[in-house]
Amino acid sequence: MFKFALGRLLQAVPVLLVVITMTFMLVHSAPGGPFSADKAVPAEVLEALEAQYNLNQPLWQQYFSYLGDVVQGDMGPSFKYPGRSVNELILSGLGTTAELGLYAMLVAIFIGIIAGVTASMRPNTIQDYVPMTAAMIGICMPSFLLGPLLVLVFGIHLEWLPVSGWDQIPGDKVLPAITLGTGYAAYIARLSRGGMLEVLSQDYIRTARAKGLSEFLIIGKHALRGGLIPVVAFLGPAFAGLLGGSFVVETIFQIPGLGRFYVQAAFNRDYTMILGTTVFFATLIILFNLLSDMLAIWINPKLRQQVRGNA
């Protein structure tokens, strides 16, 4: 397993290099720059600024010096937040976003799997239609609509939960987690229903039934492992997506997370910040994909033995 992980991490190096190069070229080819603002800046000030951030050097030189910094783990200084480095800024928002993402993920996994498995147990009956209709709505509903709706109902009308903030009033994490997790819950519900239906039609489920096992054991012990493989494969990209896609929810609930840096950096032409957040998310996506693949291998004894044999 270790050798497998190492191999995959080595494969990630060229991927990251492509991501950095592409992003670097895109941001530098976009019109405008970090210091072109509404107000005209005197030429000598602009020159001084550009010299300070090495923007006066030829592009290829900037590119290689940036690469050199990134290899050492330094993403450079932010152009728009003077005196603060990109590393600092990402770290300052990461904790909050990761916490929000984790809660949203838990919401998605629990609700999604329970709904999907429930639906798969009696396909094409009311027990299937109700959760699957809800899942369809969940997929169609964008978070900028769901968030305000939840706030309206549970925050303002019923006054059960706080309407915004993070870590200030007890319960203020509930609505953001649900808002962010719902779409993923809906998707996981559909995936686990499909996976379970496939497994439940297998011969070995019939064998388990003929052995006299209870329905609980048949589902929980014999079917779930195979049935959740599509969900496991989805978890990696989903978790990375949760972290990267939290911007809308963070804005609705005024949460000091990573998302706002990401979007603002693009508007501000904050070159290093755009590059930094992009590289950061690309790394996360690669890591979480690796984790979910490792989980999928661990579930399947045949793959597990193959991987162990190769190491």
Next chain:
Amino acid sequence: MLSIPEPQRTNEFNNMTSLLDVKNLKVHFHTRNGRVKAVDDVSFSVNAGETLAIVGESGSGKSVTCYSLLDLLPKPPAKIEGGTAMFDGEDLLTCSSERMRHFRGNDIAMIFQDPMTSLNPNLTIGEQLIEPLIYHPDKARRQSRNIAKCRAIELLKEVGILDAERRFKSYPHEFSGGMRQRVMIAMALINEPRLLICDEPTTALDVTIQAQILELIKKLQKSRNVAVIFISHDLGVVAGIADKILVMCNGLAMETGNADKIFYNTEDDYTKRLLNAIPEGAKTMVNRAQDKSLVEVSNLRTWFKDYSGSKVSIVKAVENASLTIKRGEILGLVGESGSGKSTLGRSILQLAPTTEGTVTFDGTQLTGMSNSQMVPWRRRMQMIFQDPYASLNPRMTVFETLAEPLLYHGLANKNNITEQVQSLMDDVGLARAQMRKYPHEFSGGQRQRIAIGRAIATKPELIIADEPVSALDVTIQAQILDLILDLVERHNLTMMFISHDLSVVRYISDRVLVMHHGILIEQGDTESLWANPKEPYTQNLLAAIPLADPVSERARMARI
């Protein structure tokens, strides 16, 4: 004729003390296309220690009958419309689902057809074996894991798994098909059931493994006095083990009686048809083979790299094969699964990459040719595949399937294509009116006729038929074999007939090659090979064929 005394054989059918008594069972499927009477008014009974065989072709309702006893049918669409199934004084058809769990695996156990898919690939076989004990529905009989493990290892040894302690922790994919079926049998017996239902337990296995599994079932039945219901489509398989036989067709019970009566003295027309369809015995030989050889294969090797194991290994699928196919003959190629017989067939047609050696067709060497160089030769050599359900494109009509090779090789043009396809349909015995239909609208036998029509469309000289009848019912199989024989005669074809079924090969072939682990180990004229096999492997293979003759089969069982 030799008769074997069987003291525990019971021949009374209306025994009052029968273990299972099924009366007027009716199971219907309510589908979108209307009601299908899968089982219609079927009655039978089984006594303790007795074997009842239920025999019928696919769709006869034999499996549905048994699944309905354990409530294993998907409901809907299945619905039990009537009847009773009294097991030890209780009706299985009307008991609660909680009560049913007590019967399942405890009083009545089941073995399924395909050991490859009937075990959970994600759990060790040990875990699956002990489940009926550690989760016993009757709490008083529930066992601890340790006791259950001892019991399971004991049983694994009894069913012939070597090194049972270590194998207890193995996963199903680490076992061969025959070994998995042994595990299934051990699992079924772990709670000492009184009735064992076997649903085609040997159909997916090779003939030598089949003989071993049949012996095992018979031996365990005797030592435990358990009643057995044995479902099979093959009368030969049940000849040696059945006390009573129920013959089913289209959901109806055609005939019930003791084994000797069914085999030697049947009154029912359908049973007669089933018995007659079994290809058995020698046939009068016509020497079709001409002196000129059509295909010459010398020292052919086909090796594959195998990436599935822990290390990349080389599979020597075909090793040093040399053979000649004479013009006009039907050459049989027999071997068990994994023997490399299909790969050899495909290597001759250059459909599998050969590693070494040469294949010569009508004086021209084919090995080493590029794909485009092969095109004109492809017209002269064709293949018929095993599974007519998978080998026809479901999105092409019969007309399109048959017209494609004709147009591609320039044997027909737009003006006469319909005519040509019609004459092909006549050739293979399909109605012309069905030309515009899609494959799913045909039965298995009809589909194989389409596949044969596609193969002969280009007027080839050589046809390699890879298990062309093994997916078919026995009566259909007989029709297709006769069609093939007829076409070979009429079109002056040369054929290589690949099969694992020795009786079929004997019926159709002039000459036979025997393949084992990638090596051609023996060859000879069909009848002289059958009369006097030289290699021990061939002798074993021929001895393992079950005959549709209860007396000789029982004698064989008794010898073991």
